[in-house]
Amino acid sequence: MDYIRTPKVEQVKLLDRFSNKFTSGTLYLTATHLLFIEASDNNAQEIWILHHHIASVEKLSLTTSGCPLLIQCRNFRVVQFVVPRERDCHDVYSSLLRLLRPVSFNHLYAFSYNPKQKEQQREEGWQLIDLASEFERMGVPCDHWQLTDANRGYKICETYPQDLYVPISASKPIIVGSSKFRSKGRFPVLSYFYQEKKAAVCRCSQPLSGFSARCLEDEHMLQAISKTNPNSRFMYVMDTRPKLNALANRAAGKGYENEDNYSNIRFQFVGIENIHVMRASLQKLLEVLGSRALSVTDYLLGLESSGWLRHVKAVLDAAMVLTKAVTVEGASVLVHCSDGWDRTAQVCSLGALLMDPYYRTLKGFMVLIEKDWISFGHKFADRCDQLDGDPKEVSPVFTQFLECVWQLTEQFPQAFQYNEWFLIQIHEHVHSCQYGNFLGNCQREREELQLKEKTHSLWPALLDDQSHYLNPFYCPGYAETHPVLEPSTLPFHFKLWRNLYHQFDRTMHPRQSVLNTVLALREKSQELESTARALQAKLQQLDFSSLPGDGNSIPRESDPLARPQSLILDAPLSRKEEQEEGEEAGERRGQGGLPGSGGERTVEGSSSSENGYSELQQPFAKQEPQLVSLELGVAKMTC
């Protein structure tokens, strides 16, 4: 491609983010990736950075050793290279600038990504998640809810999917009327049905009520929803915005429901801030986390002033309110915010996750994301900045949702079938644009892009790799004993998600991981089980009768030993993780020895925190894209 002027630069230094250490190597620029390969005989470090992951490239002022290039990625990787020659640096810089801001969807990686799959496999991959059968699983259609064709051809709402579920009693004129009274035509539809109490979670956008406007059809619509639930005389309307924001919207002819106009609704605000506040908050958090020689005081004050954990708590608190209303009171709830695609998606999906154990399984979580995020039109393209768009539209709403799920997995270690690397991997691919699932802003756009014809789906790829994403502590029986999760949202339960925000800062993490160790043990146990079976068969073959009645019985299926009921581990674990504890390697890499002068030293400054103690385990989620490395490779580099 003609964007790339300098495909290879040698003797580039990669600076460590938190110390004065660096590694030298070669920088390569391909059509899809920026690569750094350490110049070392063995165990050379490789860093692959997908262009789509790059959020910003900065050329810093020239130093004696060269020209520094600072790259910040959407998966929270921050790297700084020093390129010896200014001209090379500028070439790389300007190439990157053009590569990382594609102007059209067709330039996204998903359209060129080819994992050497049969066409049939690719097509089947897209059929893995079927939302119609998901609604069926919930018990919809039923005698109160039906599928409506009102939005076929995206006639009344461009950002909704074509298939929508509404109360049977809601006639087409009511739907159309209601949609005209709702921002962007996003009228109230079913998001989740809590079969046990016949309570529904519905979602929509804000009403165009202004200071006094009302709409009979919309009032009918809410009435119809309320009537579907025989267990409750009223329904809740949850406006997820802070009251002030909703009030301000009235001046623009939008606003919120007036309780006097709607019969039997209970209206409440839950106060989640808007996308701009969230963007600024994460930005602030990342600034704090990126500071060098950070003190505990600055860290905690920064954590506080960024407000990030406060927002995460607010989102979970809202989901709790929703869950309680539905599961305890048995009331239906209508959730909205302004447009009903950010906060509404967060609250509806988290509420469903708390109510329904299915969403705590691998497959269920994919379904949840497909339903509440992808199909209902969370604007992934805008929020994740897939094309060169409006920076004010970018916001970590989905990241925040994933973090809420992570906070829950910390409180309920046995309730989730997946582990945090699953969440992190999804985060990775929401931004990678490698798969078609998250491209575009809504279903209509996705159909126009022919994603199901031209790209691959992420979900089958994740399922193929599922052994890495399983939570070894998962207990399926938990779903029966704890169908509804009741987390505590006391502040001290919320922690920094270090494995996401410091994913690439190896020195920050525990050097031994309980998760990886236990996963490896389970893998070993499986091997042992089959070895035992094989040995048993052999023994029987050799001489059945010559087995004296010795105590060593062979594990059979009925053997009391064969206990792991608690994990569906049917897929063979493919990769053995390295568990080598390599202090030697670490020492070779790290230590320049203590400085020869100066009385005062800090551990951070000299070594022990970065300490060159080579990481004992690589988190497998951070595996670099193998397929790409095979396919494009360094040799076939585009020049």
Add this chain to the structure above:
Amino acid sequence: MEFAELIKTPRVDNVVLHRPFMPTVEGTLCLTGHHLILSSRQDSTEELWLLHSNIDSIEKRFMGSLGTIIVKCKDLRIIQLDIPGMEECLNIASSIEALSTLDSVSLMYPFFYRPMFEVIEDGWNTFLPEHAFKQIETLTDEWRLSSVNKDFTVCPSYPPLVAVPKFIDDDTLRKVATFRHAGRFPVLSYYHKKNGMVMMRAGQPLTGTNGRRCKEDEKLINATLRAGKRGYIIDTRTINVAQQAKARGGGFEQEAHYPQWRRIHKAIERFGILQESLIKLVEACNDQSHNMDRWLSKLEASNWLTHVKEILTTACLAAQCIDREGASVLVHGTEGTDSTLQVTALAQIILDPGCRTIRGFQSLVEREWLQAGHQFQQRCAQSAFSNSKPRWEAPVFLLFLDCVWQILRQFPCSFQFNEHFLVLLFEHAYASQFGTFLGNNANERVKLKLPQKTVSLWSWVNRPQVEERFLNPLFEANSLVIWPSVAPQSLLLWEGVFLRWNRSSKCLDEAYEEMVHIIEYNKELQSKVNALRRQLAQLETEDGLLQTP
């Protein structure tokens, strides 16, 4: 004195006990000389047995004739007792107050406690200094055990036997003792067998304002240096604090007199500040306001994690000097009984895999805390809820345990013991039926005749069925030096202690059980497979024998 005099009302019926995350229990409250007991007289419900010495403070409230006593414990638990009858309630409250603040050590429970188990191995004899030194003797002959302090006259807070450089005689030691705070002359704390470097600890040198020097002191510590090598003196105080100490007769080693040593100042806070920090932290953890900003700012204001970071950083520095620099190290603060011990003990956790076993850790606590003269009696007299003004109280040992927990979190497979063991030590340091943590130093323990009159905690812990509870199922011996990360993002609040009573741990406990099962299942399978293999091999050889004519 008779305890009966202090017990105004020994028994009250229909008392209701409230405990966080547990169902309420109604039953009879009994006070004995050492315990507060609540029994529902039903077999199924658990009884409460609370040591009076575990009670940090109590509060009384009245609603009509129903009295309520809130009992705040040193292990940070808070329980509530609803007592019918105002008089009973007042009597119980004042009895508890009197019984929980007994001045005399010899009235403490350990002197009355009779074990319900057979003592197989007497913990009082398990970790004697001469045993610990035997190990060092196999590695080097540069050190000797001196009995200069056998009657505790040279240094009241040292044990009778201490390890010192071989060529330094007892007279020299006596002279050095006059130059060091409270007679704490430099002694061997750790010998790094990888490179023969050592860590020593001492009290501050008494240089005073006019820069007094002591040739014997210089000779002593120089005797530990290899030819041409320099050593490091780690002063746990900032340079300012160390300067100020001169005015009170203390000070630090002058470069001019110790040219072979480089002095590094760190900033570990003094004990009073640490106690304040604990009180603030516990208050933050008990704040129920549900407000994120308030929680974070209170957590910050407590400075607890700052102390953890500072202590860990200093310990890493000491370990680094020894392991990476190949230099010997002398650690001291002011008295050499608080921050000094935090540093020397943690450095050994980092450097020495032996200290990461359950026995090794006990031995470390025995050597670097009990024998080394940390004033447990004074430091652990009160915990975070006490209403009285702290005098000598400070969570110095708790901070050490917290730091160990941080390292354990970062290296979850490298320790033979688990978090419960650390929590156990915290509990027993503050209130215990065992005599281990009574007294302030070896001298006092001898005077109190603790080994004769009380049971050692180690006697109980080291019985196989007890020890099992404290073993880490993930443990795989790791002979390496383990360098913890001290970045603030890597440090966590020790929930097992500070949030223990404020959250339900059921889910976490169940997950832990599951992990234990997975590991056990794996082990069982492994032995099955081995047995099968043996069987098969046997059969095959038999077959071979049969087939050969």
